[in-house]
Amino acid sequence: MSEQALRTLFEDYLGAHLPQGGVVREAMAYALGGGGKRLRPLLVLMAVEAAGGSAESALPAALAVEAVHTYSLVHDDLPDMDNDDFRRGRPSCHRTFGTAVAILAGDGLLTWGLGLMADPDLRRAHGDRECLECLAVLTAAIGDAGMVGGQALDLGFGDASREEIDQLKTAALFGAAAEVGAILGGTERLRQPLRNFGQALGRAFQAVDDRLDLKTADPLLTGPLQAAAERHSAEALRQLLLLGPAGQELAGLVARLSQRQA
Amino acid sequence: MSEQALRTLFEDYLGAHLPQGGVVREAMAYALGGGGKRLRPLLVLMAVEAAGGSAESALPAALAVEAVHTYSLVHDDLPDMDNDDFRRGRPSCHRTFGTAVAILAGDGLLTWGLGLMADPDLRRAHGDRECLECLAVLTAAIGDAGMVGGQALDLGFGDASREEIDQLKTAALFGAAAEVGAILGGTERLRQPLRNFGQALGRAFQAVDDRLDLKTADPLLTGPLQAAAERHSAEALRQLLLLGPAGQELAGLVARLSQRQA
Numbered sequence: 001m002s003e004q005a006l007r008t009l010f011e012d013y014l015g016a017h018l019p020q021g022g023v024v025r026e027a028m029a030y031a032l033g034g035g036g037k038r039l040r041p042l043l044v045l046m047a048v049e050a051a052g053g054s055a056e057s058a059l060p061a062a063l064a065v066e067a068v069h070t071y072s073l074v075h076d077d078l079p080d081m082d083n084d085d086f087r088r089g090r091p092s093c094h095r096t097f098g099t100a101v102a103i104l105a106g107d108g109l110l111t112w113g114l115g116l117m118a119d120p121d122l123r124r125a126h127g128d129r130e131c132l133e134c135l136a137v138l139t140a141a142i143g144d145a146g147m148v149g150g151q152a153l154d155l156g157f158g159d160a161s162r163e164e165i166d167q168l169k170t171a172a173l174f175g176a177a178a179e180v181g182a183i184l185g186g187t188e189r190l191r192q193p194l195r196n197f198g199q200a201l202g203r204a205f206q207a208v209d210d211r212l213d214l215k216t217a218d219p220l221l222t223g224p225l226q227a228a229a230e231r232h233s234a235e236a237l238r239q240l241l242l243l244g245p246a247g248q249e250l251a252g253l254v255a256r257l258s259q260r261q262a
Numbered sequence: 263m264s265e266q267a268l269r270t271l272f273e274d275y276l277g278a279h280l281p282q283g284g285v286v287r288e289a290m291a292y293a294l295g296g297g298g299k300r301l302r303p304l305l306v307l308m309a310v311e312a313a314g315g316s317a318e319s320a321l322p323a324a325l326a327v328e329a330v331h332t333y334s335l336v337h338d339d340l341p342d343m344d345n346d347d348f349r350r351g352r353p354s355c356h357r358t359f360g361t362a363v364a365i366l367a368g369d370g371l372l373t374w375g376l377g378l379m380a381d382p383d384l385r386r387a388h389g390d391r392e393c394l395e396c397l398a399v400l401t402a403a404i405g406d407a408g409m410v411g412g413q414a415l416d417l418g419f420g421d422a423s424r425e426e427i428d429q430l431k432t433a434a435l436f437g438a439a440a441e442v443g444a445i446l447g448g449t450e451r452l453r454q455p456l457r458n459f460g461q462a463l464g465r466a467f468q469a470v471d472d473r474l475d476l477k478t479a480d481p482l483l484t485g486p487l488q489a490a491a492e493r494h495s496a497e498a499l500r501q502l503l504l505l506g507p508a509g510q511e512l513a514g515l516v517a518r519l520s521q522r523q524a
Contacts (some may be wrong), residue, residue: 019406022406022411022414022419022420023414023419023420024410024411024414024419025406028406058263071369075327075365075366075369078362078365080361080362080365081362081365083280097344098342100342100343100414100417101414101419103337103340103342103343103365104410104413104414106369107333107337107368107369107372107404107405107410108405108406110372110373110410111372111376111401111404111405111406111410112370112401112405112406114373114376114377114397114401115376115397115398115400115401115402115405117394117397118394118395118397118398118401123394128390128391128393128394129390131390131394132379132380132385132390132393133395135376135377135380135397136377136380138375138377139373139374139377139380140377141367142369142373143370143373143374144281144284144286144287144290144370144373144374148286148366148369148370148373149284149286149370151366152284152285152286152362152363152366157284157285157286157361157363158284158285165467166415246426
């Protein structure tokens with residue numbers, strides 16, 4: 001399927017599964033909405049297809065990855081963390097619902113996301129072993145050796161380079177999303193290359209993000225970030241070689257992400 | 263095994279698996295220490311044995327339940343939640359490590375706990391289907407229809423009785439712990455009775471807790487809570503009948519919990 005078709009598939013599925021009823025679920029749904037780029041769930045679905053599986057049957061896993069990503073945005077934005085009042089052009093979750101509800105909405109999103117690995121449809125379509133492998137891959141990318149650890153380093157707890165922080169905060173979940181796709185696609189030998197692919201794509205994505213954040217076209221400032229984005233994109237493409245023509249859609253994603261202007 | 267033997271087994275396992283290295287892991291270990299009663303992991307292990315399984319092989323699941331319980335304590339104590347400076351007679355996690363690290367430690371504990379459902383030893387000993395069933399049971403008890411939802415109601419978001427809040431905040435995880443035990447004990451027909459047992463035990467535990475919190479012996483005040491504790495204890499015992507003599511250790515736990523004075 002094309003990226004656009006997969007995007008529609010995912011948005012429809014998300015729309016049909018948005019939490020509702022009560023303030024915590026409202027806050028969860030609010031955070032999940034708001035025009036996210038849905039890169040991580042797309043990466044799951046595209047990786048599934050590249051690995052020879054069906055995107056539809058992997059939708060619960062794509063939703064899981066988006067819920068986990070959204071949890072991290074909600075908690076990272078909190079006043080005691082990055083203290084961001086806006087997210088995707090709207091007031092952030094805690095600005096809209098208060099800090100207590102935002103903490104709980106993040107906890108709820110994280111719990112929901114990981115619980116989706118036991119979704120009956122996902123289990124039926126892919127098998128229990130595969131679901132548990134995905135759970136292990138995801139929790140490793142989230143916890144104290146992944147996003148949680150990266151956010152602590154980003155806040156200044158401990159010594160780490162920008163690259164190490166980006167690896168934990170961004171690339172780990174990109175890598176996990178692609179590896180989840182390989183697992184659900186049913187092609188064990190593609191787990192490592194797709195994981196590497198996802199991580200390189202995550203690093204490229206972060207470099208582009210940092211370049212766009214500069215809000216300048218001065219090549220002295222943008223040059224090094226542009227070079228990093230291209231280096232990581234090339235590494236991502238190199239990992240796709242093993243897939244042959246099946247990697248075409250993923251290669252297109254690399255190109256679009258590394259050239260985006262907003 | 264006796265309650266004391268199971269307690270030692272669990273403490274040794276926990277001690278060997280405490281997170282270490284970096285401030286978030288330190289905060290996770292700090293919150294996991296500090297003389298908790300370990301009721302929920304004990305409940306897992308005792309339920310496993312009552313259902314005919316081996317407690318040793320269920321240790322990762324017991325640790326998972328304790329990690330999840332500890333996450334909820336760390337987040338509930340936060341300044342924007344219950345704002346508790348002390349926990350188990352020591353400064354609470356955020357008083358010791360700061361609010362940002364406490365939020366991350368809670369996230370890390372929750373992630374770690376749920377990830378333990380994919381622990382290789384647990385999978386080998388009990389099977390992938392059983393591990394995923396446990397994941398589903400646990401996440402249902404934690405999320406927006408469990409502890410997370412209960413904490414929101416407790417903070418005043420939405421209308422609910424004290425009983426409904428206690429059910430979500432306390433009884434749900436007790437019920438899940440006992441059901442996880444039934445699943446890992448390998449006796450499907452005991453899932454529902456052991457889940458009911460755990461929930462009733464949780465309600466009895468909460469009533470005793472509330473009575474002790476009164477810090478008075480005035481029977482006009484303690485009477486209704488004592489009566490509730492006894493009613494819920496009787497309900498818990500009734501659920502054990504199906505187990506016959508295998509329910510003896512669990513019955514002993516009911517007696518000790520309902521009669522405790524501290």
